């Protein structure tokens with residue numbers, strides 16, 4: 405399958421000025437020549453041609469074609485990128501011609517998969533490509549770009565280098581006892597190195613804690629009594645009339661979502677139905693949906709109607725405070741002259757929300773400046789594997805403290821190396837062999 409020549413439309417299937425069709429695989433040039441009105445000249449790495457796509461004697465389109473010779477392409481294979489005119493008929497015709505001449509329709513992500521198998525990118529870089537395409541905030545895209553450029557892999561490689569050196573040393577002691585000039589590895593040698601590993605992994609894990617929040621956005625639930633002004637606040641925050649606003653209590657039934665970026669961070673705002681004893685079946689469903697949205701939120705904004713009496717404001721607040729989750733108390737309708745309980749005073753109607761926005765960023769506690777300078781992990785697969793690596797190093801430290809024999813301690817270190825390699829999609833065996841042969845010159 406991985407050797408097939410694959411083809412796909414790389415731009416959206418929409419009518420547009422231009423579209424790009426990409427084909428990759430050993431037979432790409434041969435297949436392309438069958439539908440092009442020119443011979444591909446000899447070339448070294450890359451070439452651009454202009455000519456016509458032909459279906460027998462009919463000219464389908466006049467196109468610009470970029471040809472990349474193996475290994476000088478994204479996938480590492482012979483690749484053809486056809487820039488054709490973006491009409492759906494033309495796109496379909498060109499695709500059909502390529503497929504009928506031997507290419508196969510690519511599956512999702514298959515070009516990146518080929519790049520990975522051909523060692524053009526590692527797994528982290530492949531995941532970063534997707535993250536970059538999908539990123540919804542400037543911070544998320546700069547994070548993905550670091551991954552794509554390999555800076556994240558570099559950070560994992562620094563940790564791996566220490567582990568590899570230790571493991572190679574231990575392997576040499578065991579497999580080549582006749583090498584007397586190589587120091588015997590002991591728990592005293594392992595201890596400081598494992599402490600360094602533990603602190604490097606912990607610091608990457610800590611930096612990455614917020615990676616998923618940055619990538620997927622921070623879910624903020626607007627909660628409160630009916631008529632407090634939740635929907636008005638959603639509309640004011642996203643600067644769009646998305647949710648229906650009326651002075652009838654119980655207006656919002658379904659959860660309404662909108663998003664906005666504050667200081668490069670993406671916030672997904674969830675406007676919920678006001679919580680009260682439901683008056684009918686539809687409202688009961690709405691209130692349940694609100695509770696689900698509140699559950700999945702990362703931050704709650706408790707919206708209090710500041711035009712009510714102080715006692716009422718306090719009662720409403722007490723009903724909604726949930727100590728398990730970060731929350732901010734937002735006193736709305738401050739344009740109406742009343743005394744308010746403590747909270748961030750706003751008016752959803754006159755849109756002065758800067759203080760609230762600053763407090764939202766502060767409450768989430770992401771140091772934007774610090775994190776934008778770092779390479780961090782950003783999906784649960786990567787973070788799960790790094791957590792396993794961390795646990796394995798901690799296990800090794802416990803074993804050292806209990807005077808466990810070295811060859812048992814290194815089992816956990818091997819596991820940690822496997823975890824790190826799984827993050828980037830590399831093989832531990834190969835790494836270890838390389839380390840042994842390069843540093844110790846065994847088998848010279």
Ligand SMILES: Nc1nc2c(ncn2[C@@H]2O[C@H](COP(=O)(O)OP(=O)(O)OP(=O)(O)O)[C@@H](O)[C@H]2O)c(=O)[nH]1
Pocket residue numbers: 628629630631632633634635636637648649650651652653654655656657676677678679736737738739740750751752753754
């Ligand atoms: N004076 C004033 N009125 C506001 C403000 N925010 C909202 N309102 C009014 O309060 C009423 C209720 O607003 P909504 O935004 O629909 O309230 P809600 O909390 O979404 O209500 P439900 O959907 O019923 O739970 C509307 O008449 C709004 O115009 C504000 O800051 N000042």
Ligand SMILES: [Mg+2]
Pocket residue numbers: 634635636647648655656675676677678
């Ligand atoms: Mg509402």
